Amino acid sequence: MKRSSLVLVLIFVMMGTFLVVGPSYGAVTELRVAAHHDMNSADPARAHNTTDHIVNSNVFNGLLKLKPGSCEIEKDLAESYKVSSDGKVLTFKLRRGVKFHKGYGELISSDVKFSLMRYLDPKVKSMQQGNYEVMDRIETPDKYTVRIFLRKPSMGFLGVLAFSGEIVSEKAMNELGSKFSFDPIGTGAFQWSGRVPGSEIVLTAYEDYFLGPPEVKRVVCKIIPDTSVCLNAVQRGDVDYFGVLDSGSYRSMLNIKDKNFKVLKYNTTWTNFVYFNCEKEPTKHAKVRQAMAHAIDFRAIAKSFQGMMEYNPSAFPFTLPSWTDKLSTYRYDVELAKRLLREAGYERPSIEIDTFKFMNSDDFAIMIKDYLSKIMDVKIVMIDVARWREVATARKDWYLYTNPHSRPTEDLYASGTFHSKGSNNFMGYANPQLDAMIEKADQEVNDAKRKALYVNIQEIIARDLPLLVMSTGNGIAITTKNLEGVVGDGAFPGVAKFHGANFK
DSSP states (O other): OOHHHHHHHHHHHHHHHHHHHSOOGGGOOEEEEEESSOOSOSOTTTOOSHHHHHHHHHHOOBSEEEOTTSOOEEESSEEEEEEOTTSOEEEEEEOSSOBOGGGOOBOOHHHHHHHHHHTTOTTTOOTTHHHHTTEEEEEEEETTEEEEEESSOOTTHHHHHHHHOBOOOHHHHHHHGGGGGGSOOOOSSEEEEEEETTTEEEEEEOTTOTTOOOSOOEEEEEEOOOHHHHHHHHHHTSOSEEEEOSHHHHHHHHTOOOTTEEEEEEOOOEEEEEEEOTTSTTTTSHHHHHHHHHTOOHHHHHHHTTTSEEOOSSSSOTTSTTOOOOSOOOOOOHHHHHHHHHHTTOSSOEEEEEEOSSTTHHHHHHHHHHHHTTTSEEEEEEOOGGGHHHHHHHOSSOSEEEEEEEOSSHHHHIIIIISTTOTTOTTOOOOHHHHHHHHHHHHOOOHHHHHHHHHHHHHHHHHHOSEEEEEEEOEEEEEETTEEOOEEOSSSTTOEEOTTOEEO
């Protein structure tokens, strides 16, 4: 054979080899994720924004967790658990051999006690503190047993643990102090690797993860505040996963015909509310609130989001077991709305709608203004997102206030938002009958009786109308077409778990 022919044959053989063993999606081990905000803190007790929760969901585990796509509670670090007959003692048996990241040793009962008691520490200033105040004390009779004693029976507390009870290493927290917020130590599928403030966060696979090592070996969270830029980054191939939170990006996404990406949709407890100030004229009057409800076409508003939102007549999201649509509703009737206003002593009152740019809050404010302008004079006031809780809680200088809310259990919704002493009762709404019913439902150990109580609670809320329910949102994400196994978090829109992620 001539030398030139031999060279040609070798070239073809090498090309064939490259075609067989060259790069493939199955060999991709880095997952690039678009995150809307820079981190606030990776400390679970101080986590606040979406990026914090993306990190926490992958770095930490809790005693319990929520089953993907539902509000069903599953075991996580707990191998088993039981509730005492009086509902006041929760006993957990821990998995043995679960190891913390970076050589911080085995997770034991003292770590659980330390982690949960931190939520009650006033120095920690946890946003979840109110949900843990039902705890009286925690005992750890051995390395793998945790007993939580409650001040009163609370079936909803299991949901609290599944929602926010991530466990940290006591040793790491004591050693690192404030540095823990940006160097967290957990037991999750991924461990903290580093951060460039305002740019990116890097997590790496934890090979000793108790449920098996993740297939993806590196997760890079790219901080991209502009959601349209996030969408473009997916199209360019710079990002593999983007949790869509705003309607503008969602509508733009629907118009893209590129087959190199796909859309994921999943159930969430994310519900969009418009809060009434129940202590201020004119919204303190039930007939005025009812007039506003009749002046808004809620079904049309939900439909305008083209599948991102679903019409919901209840203050509870669809995924909660006691959800019902057999409730008092307010048909769209502008003339009836005007008549109710006159009966309340108002011809054409003036109000303001406070809102900010976060998860479509401002979109809802604009739509509400368009509807309510038929019966009253309406002005939109944009406020600083960092001050929204302060403004809402003051209840002095606002009338209506738009804000989404997401909680995975009936009790967290009912006691937090509608009880007169609830931490999220921005409305100043108080109904002694409802308070008593909420407290009874939380303490009821019989599932059927508890569900019946929550159905009645939904009816009272629909009748008293301390807020307007605009819709319940679907979780939406856009990913590269070969990405599989990412699980969206139904309680935190935009958050996902990456343990099962892989590229086909």
